[in-house]
Amino acid sequence: MRKLVTVRVVDAIEPIVGADAIECALVEGWTVVIKKGEFAAGDRCVFFEIDSFLPLADPRYEFLAKNAITWNERYGVRLRTIKLRGQISQGLILPLSLFPEIDATALADPQLRQRDWTTALGIDKWEPSIPASLSGDIEGAFPSFIAKTDQERIQNLPELLAGDDEARFEVTLKLDGSSMTVFHRDAVTGICGRNWQLSETTNNTLWRVAREDRLLEALAALGRNIALQGELVGEGIQGNPEKLRGHQFHLFDVFDIDRSEYCGVEERMALVEALRAAGASLRTVPVLEVTSLQRFGGSMSAILAYAEGPSLNPDTAREGVVFKRLDGKLSFKAISNRYLLKHSDR
Secondary structure, eight states, X not given: OOXXXXXXXXXXXXXXXXXXXXXXXXXXXXXXXXXXXXXXXXXXXXXXXXXXXXXXXXXXXXXXXXXXXXXXXXXXXXXXXXXXXXXEEOSEEEEGGGOTTXXXXXXXXXXXXXXXXXXXXXXXXXXXXXXXHHHXXXXXXXXXXXXXXXXXXXXXXXXXXXXXXXXXXXXXEEOSSEEEEEEEETTEEEEEOSSEEEOOOTTOHHHHHHHHTTHXXXXXXXXXXXXXXXXXXXXXXXXXXXOOSSEEXXXXXXXXXXXXXXXXXXXXXXXXXXXXXXXXXXXXOOEEEEEEGGGGTTOHHHHHHHTOSBOSSXXXXXXXXXXXXXXXXXXXXXXXXXXXXXXXXX
């Protein structure tokens, strides 16, 4: 799961052309616009990632009140990608001195960057409202025996670009839709959205698509304890950027429940073919290529530029791309900044 609030180090401060009162802080792979002189290179700070929802009941965030919204019956501010004086700004950094919750013992931890302060500081992850046809009747919590789909962003993994590993990655389109999981475990099948397992009802789109594509029947015939995870796209979902009629499920991962790990690319492809042979109409997300990270020359800007481009619909700008190492044990996403600026409402 994403660590929305972490303690980090300001790597560098850069000027913004034509700006007298603001400048740009580089925090690992992120660029954050700050007041001039507020931080210096080498300073530690509290970093709030985009999609953090900051409660305005906390006076530390009152200076953001002009951007306040009400979300999930809470009054606060959602951090999103913005552009100031031509400079992309993603997230927020604040001085450590404002946060006595982060004690000296924690600050001495060499693994401090890995520690998540989201809950301790009362921060929530903002998520868009889910249409009723996708939320449905809740059967229970998302199953604990399946990993949730929430890829880490490349900006939080700068060490991957700095290394000389020649490992190969499958690169796929990241589609702008709604998360969907279809699973089979010990003769029991089920369907989940992002956070909940859903009961089958006549008006639930996830169940209807799974039935139309014969996913449940194919999983039962195969008999493996696995979960199919993918993106549901189409009418009424995120504005339907692909301009589809109806709805489509596009698989991007297969989770092996017995091993509690994701299948590698070769095994996933074999399972897709086996499910199709068992009667499933199973689509997968488009594969762009197989490549290594060395092609980006250690440049964060180069990999973010690579995230730009067309989606399934050639007239639609894509949300981004997902990199999966061929063994299935490492994956991350690179999101298009153009997409983030255009779709700041979700």
